[in-house]
Amino acid sequence: MASKSKSKKEKDKKRKKRKAKSMASKADKYELYQLSVQSPEEDVEFLADVYRDIRGKKALHFREDFCGTSLLTAHWIKRGPEYTAEGFDIDTEPVNWGIEHNMIPLGAAADRAILHIKDARLPSDKAPDVRCAQNFSYWVLKNRTEMLDYFRRACDDLNDGGIFVIDLHGGPECFEAMEEETEVEQGFTYVWDQDEYWPIPNEAKLYIHFRFPDGSEIHRAFSYDWRLWGLTELRDILEDAGFACVDCYWEGSDEDGESGNGIFTKEEKGENCLSYIAYLVAQK
Numbered sequence: 001m002a003s004k005s006k007s008k009k010e011k012d013k014k015r016k017k018r019k020a021k022s023m024a025s026k027a028d029k030y031e032l033y034q035l036s037v038q039s040p041e042e043d044v045e046f047l048a049d050v051y052r053d054i055r056g057k058k059a060l061h062f063r064e065d066f067c068g069t070s071l072l073t074a075h076w077i078k079r080g081p082e083y084t085a086e087g088f089d090i091d092t093e094p095v096n097w098g099i100e101h102n103m104i105p106l107g108a109a110a111d112r113a114i115l116h117i118k119d120a121r122l123p124s125d126k127a128p129d130v131r132c133a134q135n136f137s138y139w140v141l142k143n144r145t146e147m148l149d150y151f152r153r154a155c156d157d158l159n160d161g162g163i164f165v166i167d168l169h170g171g172p173e174c175f176e177a178m179e180e181e182t183e184v185e186q187g188f189t190y191v192w193d194q195d196e197y198w199p200i201p202n203e204a205k206l207y208i209h210f211r212f213p214d215g216s217e218i219h220r221a222f223s224y225d226w227r228l229w230g231l232t233e234l235r236d237i238l239e240d241a242g243f244a245c246v247d248c249y250w251e252g253s254d255e256d257g258e259s260g261n262g263i264f265t266k267e268e269k270g271e272n273c274l275s276y277i278a279y280l281v282a283q284k
């Protein structure tokens with residue numbers, strides 16, 4: 001009996017050890033987020049190029065609202081010694097993670113960035129040439145009054161000739177309850193979970209999960225409680241906030257026409273598709 005119970009204990013121990021060593025338990029949710037959701041090189045290039053196309057000169061000071069791990073800020077200052085940046089986020093956890101993993105590796109260049117643990121509606125230390133809110137983070141602002149106030153503050157805070165760039169997604173698919181799985185080449189699955197949607201306030205409860213080949217999962221690694229803002233209403237609010245001109249940059253399609261190709265160009269009408277991503281570029 002004694003040896004039997006010992007072997008059971010050992011088995012339990014081994015099981016626990018196996019569980020403790022699951023791929024999910026070893027993974028870092030911020031690293032997975034950056035790998036699945038963000039394309040910093042492309043995003044920073046787009047922001048810098050749009051400014052140059054509009055103003056005919058280089059944008060130097062950048063501001064990343066809702067910056068989280070400040071990945072874009074890090075890529076902006078990597079452009080060269082004349083480039084400076086500020087990031088704004090209310091949560092110390094992603095910001096500290098970003099300092100460790102995105103900023104410190106840049107060495108002395110990191111001194112050209114200031115990360116504020118502050119609400120994204122607060123003013124910059126220095127007026128930015130380019131200010132952005134990426135990955136729909138500003139959708140935490142749920143009513144028109146709040147959004148108008150945020151956009152007004154963003155407009156007032158920009159340098160002369162500065163631009164404010166927000167991304168957005170839309171199309172009928174974004175109102176459907178569904179889980180979309182994407183295999184990420186680093187060996188895990190990114191899951192975008194559109195869990196619940198309410199049509200009257202146009203609000204949704206959304207999650208990101210990460211799944212691994214050993215069957216383990218980081219369930220609800222990130223949760224979002226957003227209003228799903230429409231492109232046209234956002235453009236109207238930007239205009240009401242005082243921006244002189246607001247343009248939409250629409251994503252082109254890949255060869256088979258099935259998905260976006262990551263190339264955004266200025267368009268007037270767009271294309272009627274199930275799901276799209278676009279930028280609104282607002283000029284002061």
Ligand SMILES: C[S@@+](CC[C@H](N)C(=O)[O-])C[C@H]1O[C@@H](n2cnc3c(N)ncnc32)[C@H](O)[C@@H]1O
Nearest residue numbers: 066067068088089090091094119120134135137
């Ligand atoms: C989806 S993450 C964005 C991460 C990253 N910027 C990106 O593009 O993927 C949203 C971030 O917004 C921050 N946040 C939420 N409300 C905020 C507010 N009022 N002011 C500043 N940051 C806020 C959260 O702490 C979180 O880090």
